[in-house]
Amino acid sequence: MLDKNGIAKRIAKEIKDGYYVNLGIGIPTLVANYIPTGINVVLQSENGLLGMGPFPFEGEEDPDLINAGKQTITTLAGSSIFDSAMSFGMIRAQKIDLTILGAMEVSENGDIANWKIPGKMVKGMGGAMDLVASAKNIIVAMQHVNKAGESKLLPSCTLPLTGVRCIKKIVTELAVLDVLPEGGFKLIERAPGVSVDFISNATSGKLYADDDVPEMLLD
Amino acid sequence: MINKVVVGPEEAIKDIKDGDTLMLGGFGLCGIPENCIAALVKKGVKQLTCISNNAGVDDFGIGLMLQTRQVKKMISSYVGENAEFERQLLSGELEVELIPQGTLATRCLAAGYGMPAVFTPAGVGTEVAEGKEVRNFNGKDYLMEYAFEADFALVKAWKGDTAGNLIFRSTSRNFNPVMAMAGKVTIAEVEELVEAGALDPDQIHTPGVYVHRIFQGKAYEKRIEQRTVISKLAD
Numbered sequence: 001m002l003d004k005n006g007i008a009k010r011i012a013k014e015i016k017d018g019y020y021v022n023l024g025i026g027i028p029t030l031v032a033n034y035i036p037t038g039i040n041v042v043l044q045s046e047n048g049l050l051g052m053g054p055f056p057f058e059g060e061e062d063p064d065l066i067n068a069g070k071q072t073i074t075t076l077a078g079s080s081i082f083d084s085a086m087s088f089g090m091i092r093a094q095k096i097d098l099t100i101l102g103a104m105e106v107s108e109n110g111d112i113a114n115w116k117i118p119g120k121m122v123k124g125m126g127g128a129m130d131l132v133a134s135a136k137n138i139i140v141a142m143q144h145v146n147k148a149g150e151s152k153l154l155p156s157c158t159l160p161l162t163g164v165r166c167i168k169k170i171v172t173e174l175a176v177l178d179v180l181p182e183g184g185f186k187l188i189e190r191a192p193g194v195s196v197d198f199i200s201n202a203t204s205g206k207l208y209a210d211d212d213v214p215e216m217l218l219d
Numbered sequence: 220m221i222n223k224v225v226v227g228p229e230e231a232i233k234d235i236k237d238g239d240t241l242m243l244g245g246f247g248l249c250g251i252p253e254n255c256i257a258a259l260v261k262k263g264v265k266q267l268t269c270i271s272n273n274a275g276v277d278d279f280g281i282g283l284m285l286q287t288r289q290v291k292k293m294i295s296s297y298v299g300e301n302a303e304f305e306r307q308l309l310s311g312e313l314e315v316e317l318i319p320q321g322t323l324a325t326r327c328l329a330a331g332y333g334m335p336a337v338f339t340p341a342g343v344g345t346e347v348a349e350g351k352e353v354r355n356f357n358g359k360d361y362l363m364e365y366a367f368e369a370d371f372a373l374v375k376a377w378k379g380d381t382a383g384n385l386i387f388r389s390t391s392r393n394f395n396p397v398m399a400m401a402g403k404v405t406i407a408e409v410e411e412l413v414e415a416g417a418l419d420p421d422q423i424h425t426p427g428v429y430v431h432r433i434f435q436g437k438a439y440e441k442r443i444e445q446r447t448v449i450s451k452l453a454d
Binding site for chain 1: 246247248249250272295296297298299305308309317318319320321322323324325327328339340341342343344345346347377387388389390391392393394395396397424441442443444445446447448449450451
């Protein structure tokens with residue numbers, strides 16, 4: 001079973017040379033720490049920056065330079081700054097190759113719910129609805145089951161939706177799964193030491209697995 | 220050159236009245252019109268509808284106008300960082316309309332570009348789509364979203380000139396240029412106000428035609444919401 005860093009590490013292997021990538025808040029942010037060396041990747045922050053660098057050194061933080069999580073950051077050689085409309089323009093026009101974000105639920109037809117729990121204080125969808133509606137490639141990073149032990153991979157979402165039929169791949173602490181175009185989750189890889197049965201029991205939506213499902217390679 | 224300069228925030232906002240709709244630039248606390256917000260609190264105008272990506276924190280930004288109960292309605296994409304906001308929302312004192320961030324930006328852009336509506340896929344199949352016209356283009360559904368109408372846009376720039384031309388700095392640009400274009404009356408506060416001619420025309424982000432009043436702001440706090448740093452000792 002993987003920890004959060006393990007999930008981030010596995011997702012980082014999906015990032016290819018030349019990709020422009022938008023990372024959401026939470027586990028997706030950790031993915032930046034594991035981008036393979038030797039490839040060129042540009043991180044987008046939807047408040048208006050391409051080429052997000054690491055946190056600044058203490059004393060060098062700039063209140064005018066933050067990411068979408070409102071954290072102080074830095075730019076890199078080749079970075080560019082733009083307004084919010086252009087930022088979502090490039091997302092809508094599919095100039096961003098890969099979006100990685102967290103979720104509360106994903107359904108077997110690729111619907112995602114990640115912004116609202118009825119009865120709780122709703123903070124808002126931020127840029128999530130724009131990202132999931134437009135991105136050509138979305139990977140969800142999340143825990144396989146919620147704190148109550150219930151599966152987050154469902155036949156259909158129970159929470160208010162963020163987007164419909166948009167998720168293609170999910171990486172959890174247990175597995176890598178694809179969402180099939182005709183519906184259902186296809187088990188692609190198992191976390192080290194985790195059995196297909198265990199994953200199947202933790203998956204409430206339809207799960208398809210071949211006879212031999214390989215373990216993830218993390219290094 | 221037409222001179223847009225007013226002496227300060229009090230004069231700039233003098234005709235904002237109860238019930239007006241305002242746009243306020245900024246992302247979190249980055250690039251917010253600090254001086255205009257302070258002047259609005261002092262003036263005490265009420266029943267305002269505020270279009271802004273966020274609602275500030277309890278003791279800064281739009282949060283200051285919430286403390287004084289000046290806001291009737293917020294139109295935002297994310298409002299998480301504010302306990303007073305939550306209290307007013309749950310007690311029914313405050314109306315909130317949450318809309319996708321890209322939709323928010325694009326509805327400003329549409330207003331500034333003279334387009335009555337735009338089509339975006341954000342929110343298709345979700346509760347955001349309720350009551351909205353859906354159009355299919357090339358096999359994909361889009362929602363029709365209307366251009367915003369705002370009585371005033373309050374924006375913050377780094378530099379500006381007497382003709383109202385604006386230059387923004389770093390990610391404090393965010394919603395400011397699109398809101399500047401969208402207000403019926405746009406008020407810009409700048410860190411440094413210079414004579415017309417002192418800024419390179421090639422470097423202008425917002426042309427002065429969109430800006431009706433400009434003044435040099437004072438005492439910018441520029442609060443940081445999440446101070447994330449790498450310790451130099453780590454090396």
